[in-house]
Amino acid sequence: MAPKKYPLRRLVIGTRTYLWRRSHRHPVHDGQRQCQEVLRIFAAPYKRTYVEIIFSDQPGWAAGYSSDGVICSRTAVYNLNRPAVVAALIRYLLMTIWDPDTTQEIVTIDDGIPLLALADAPTGYA
Numbered sequence: 001m002a003p004k005k006y007p008l009r010r011l012v013i014g015t016r017t018y019l020w021r022r023s024h025r026h027p028v029h030d031g032q033r034q035c036q037e038v039l040r041i042f043a044a045p046y047k048r049t050y051v052e053i054i055f056s057d058q059p060g061w062a063a064g065y066s067s068d069g070v071i072c073s074r075t076a077v078y079n080l081n082r083p084a085v086v087a088a089l090i091r092y093l094l095m096t097i098w099d100p101d102t103t104q105e106i107v108t109i110d111d112g113i114p115l116l117a118l119a120d121a122p123t124g125y126a
Contacts, residue, residue: 008042011083011090016100017044018090022080024064037063037071039080039112041090043100051098053089053112055080061113067125071113076123078116085121092119 008019019042037055055063069081
């Protein structure tokens with residue numbers, strides 16, 4: 001079976017266009033297969049530098065378990081397929097750690113789950 005294609009999606013915030021892609025993968029850590037959702041955000045026109053946020057299964061949280069793109073706990077559900085969730089994350093990143101015009105490297109965030117609450121991302125499936 002051919003690997004799934006995850007197209008870039010377009011999102012405009014203010015006067016800037018962002019491109020983003022969500023994907024799902026299953027790396028092996030300590031001999032255990034783990035679900036991960038990966039969000040890559042590019043600021044147009046840049047495609048060589050981006051922010052990559054990794055959402056992994058961890059105690060109390062499931063990444064992509066109930067549905068691709070969904071990060072959930074017993075009390076919260078975030079859907080990375082929703083532009084409003086991605087927009088909240090972009091706004092938070094721009095205020096804290098990311099300047100697309102000056103950043104020359106890929107910014108990787110290995111634990112994105114805390115960012116969802118910090119960014120005040122909307123909850124729910126839709």
